[in-house]
Each structure stands twice: as C-alpha cells, then as structure tokens.
Amino acid sequence: MSDSEYTPSPVEDCFGKSSAPESGEVDCxxxxxxxxxxxxAGSWKALLVILLSVFAGLAGLAYYASxxxxxxxxxxxxIEGARVIPRSELxxxxxxxxxxxxxxxxxxxLRERLLGIPYLRKVSVSRExxxxxxxxxxxxxxxxxxxxxxxxxxxxxxxxxxxxxxGVTAFFPGLIRISGIAHASDYGRGVKKLxxxxxxxxxxxxxxxxxxxxxxxxxxxxxxxxxxxxxxxAKGSPTRFILGxxxxxxxxxxxxxxxxxxxxxxxxxxxxxxxxxxxxxxVFTRGYESPDIQQEVSL
Numbered sequence: 001m002s003d004s005e006y007t008p009s010p011v012e013d014c015f016g017k018s019s020a021p022e023s024g025e026v027d028c029x030x031x032x033x034x035x036x037x038x039x040x041a042g043s044w045k046a047l048l049v050i051l052l053s054v055f056a057g058l059a060g061l062a063y064y065a066s067x068x069x070x071x072x073x074x075x076x077x078x079i080e081g082a083r084v085i086p087r088s089e090l091x092x093x094x095x096x097x098x099x100x101x102x103x104x105x106x107x108x109x110l111r112e113r114l115l116g117i118p119y120l121r122k123v124s125v126s127r128e129x130x131x132x133x134x135x136x137x138x139x140x141x142x143x144x145x146x147x148x149x150x151x152x153x154x155x156x157x158x159x160x161x162x163x164x165x166x167g168v169t170a171f172f173p174g175l176i177r178i179s180g181i182a183h184a185s186d187y188g189r190g191v192k193k194l195x196x197x198x199x200x201x202x203x204x205x206x207x208x209x210x211x212x213x214x215x216x217x218x219x220x221x222x223x224x225x226x227x228x229x230x231x232x233x234a235k236g237s238p239t240r241f242i243l244g245x246x247x248x249x250x251x252x253x254x255x256x257x258x259x260x261x262x263x264x265x266x267x268x269x270x271x272x273x274x275x276x277x278x279x280x281x282x283v284f285t286r287g288y289e290s291p292d293i294q295q296e297v298s299l
Contacts, residue, residue: 072129078134080137081139082137082139085139090117116189118162146178161191161194176222178202182226201224205243205249207249208250218235239274240275241256242274
C-alpha cells in the first residue's frame with residue numbers, strides 16, 4: 001500500500017496508536033488525558049452563589065431594620081373597644097408614651113397597669129412600625145345596680161362589684177336594682193365579688209327577665225332575703241312577687257305576666273301585699289286588709 005493511499009484510524013489521528021475504543025468514537029478535545037467534569041457541576045455552583053447572595057441580602061435587611069426600629073418613636077396612641085370607660089382615664093394611664101422610643105415601651109407592664117381599671121376585663125397592647133401604640137380593651141358587662149355598704153355599685157355578669165359611673169348609666173340605661181346583698185369577698189385590684197350563690201341567682205333571674213315578653217319592662221327591683229326568699233317589685237306597685245331561690249325563673253315570670261293581665265289590670269296595683277309565684281299552675285295572694293289570709297288564684 002502506498003503512502004497516498006493510507007488513511008489513519010480515528011485513534012491513530014489523535015494518539016498515534018492503532019487501538020480504538022469499542023464504540024468507535026473518540027473525543028479529540030480530551031485527547032491530552034484530562035478528566036471530564038460531572039454533568040450539572042456548573043449549575044450547582046451558580047445556585048450556591050445565588051443562595052449566598054440572598055442570605056447576605058436578608059442579613060443586611062435585618063441589620064438595617066433593627067437600627068431603623070430603634071429610631072421609631074410613638075407618635076400616636078390608638079384606643080379601641082372603650083365605651084363605658086372615659087377615654088381620658090385610659091389616656092392618663094398611658095401618659096408619657098407619646099414621644100418615647102417604640103422599642104422602649106414594655107407592653108406587658110402597660111397591660112398590667114391598664115388591668116388595674118375595674119371595668120376592664122381584657123387588654124392587649126401592640127406596637128406598630130408606623131409609630132402607633134394600639135390598645136384594644138374588652139370591658140365588663142354591667143347587668144344590675146346595687147347599694148353595697150353605703151356605696152352605689154354596679155354588678156357585672158361575673159358577679160363583680162364595680163363603682164357606678166356616669167358612663168355606665170348613660171350606656172346601659174334601665175339597669176334593674178338589686179337589694180339585700182350582704183356578703184362579698186376580695187377579688188383583687190380593689191374589687192369585690194359576690195358569693196357564688198348570689199351571683200348565679202342574680203344572673204339567672206336577669207337572664208329570664210331579658211327573655212320574658214314584658215315582665216322585664218314592669219319589674220324594676222329584685223330583693224335578696226336571707227334564707228333565699230327572693231322577691232321582686234314592679235314599677236308603681238308595693239306588691240312583693242315572691243320568686244324563691246329554686247330557679248325556674250322563666251316559668252315564674254310567665255305566671256307573673258298572666259297574673260298581671262288577669263288580676264292586677266282589673267283590681268289595681270295596691271290591692272295585694274304579696275303574690276307567691278313559686279307553685280305550679282296557681283299563685284297565692286295576700287291582701288292588705290287580711291294579711292294572714294292567703295287566697296289561691298288559678299292560672
């Protein structure tokens with residue numbers, strides 16, 4: 001064979017050797033013997049660079065935010081949920097907050113201070129990055145008025161005795177009056193609480209009055225008597241409507257309404273000294289002329 005007719009094999013082209021791989025393909029770019037890089041190595045490095053850049057950016061933002069928050073001052077105090085408590089009373093407890101550094105406000109200490117106001121049941125205090133100190137309050141719900149140890153007080157739905165204020169009488173007009181409360185214990189923060197028995201009885205009776213058709217419009221005072229002989233009086237009438245202490249106030253008030261329609265509306269308000277509503281399907285009455293004689297009235 002002549003030199004002009006010789007065509008070297010692919011392996012001989014690259015290495016000058018006559019042996020060739022089984023596939024018959026040779027990568028001449030790697031003929032110098034360098035190893036090939038694993039597939040995807042470049043994309044992994046790029047992802048690592050991106051992640052490092054993101055973390056560095058977040059760290060920078062956190063550092064900047066921490067310094068920025070230290071420079072924010074309270075420019076306004078926003079109070080939400082107050083109805084009975086005068087805003088001036090709440091503001092006086094928050095005196096000195098405006099103009100202070102936002103980060104220096106101890107929200108826990110501020111919350112405890114506000115809970116010292118008797119009419120507040122719950123308080124939450126939050127700091128906002130726009131310079132607002134937001135105070136959300138939940139007030140106690142008055143359900144009745146009473147006179148306790150010579151002081152005009154308000155009874156709330158948990159049996160607490162709270163000082164009567166103009167805000168209460170203005171926002172809760174027509175609160176029923178309770179008399180005969182003799183005992184109360186210390187609840188804390190200078191507040192007294194009724195006994196569990198008195199509290200439950202008052203709450204149940206007032207709940208029944210609110211659900212009644214019109215007994216709640218007529219009855220204006222509830223009297224607690226030692227031994228559980230609870231009775232109520234209606235507007236313009238000295239008659240004692242005896243309710244007892246065994247519950248079933250809804251049924252007893254319904255009998256009160258029927259008796260009022262059938263008897264009181266015909267004979268007048270001053271005919272009876274006492275009307276006993278404790279018995280089923282009938283009431284017993286006692287008149288002024290014969291206080292020792294009871295009369296039965298079927299309903």
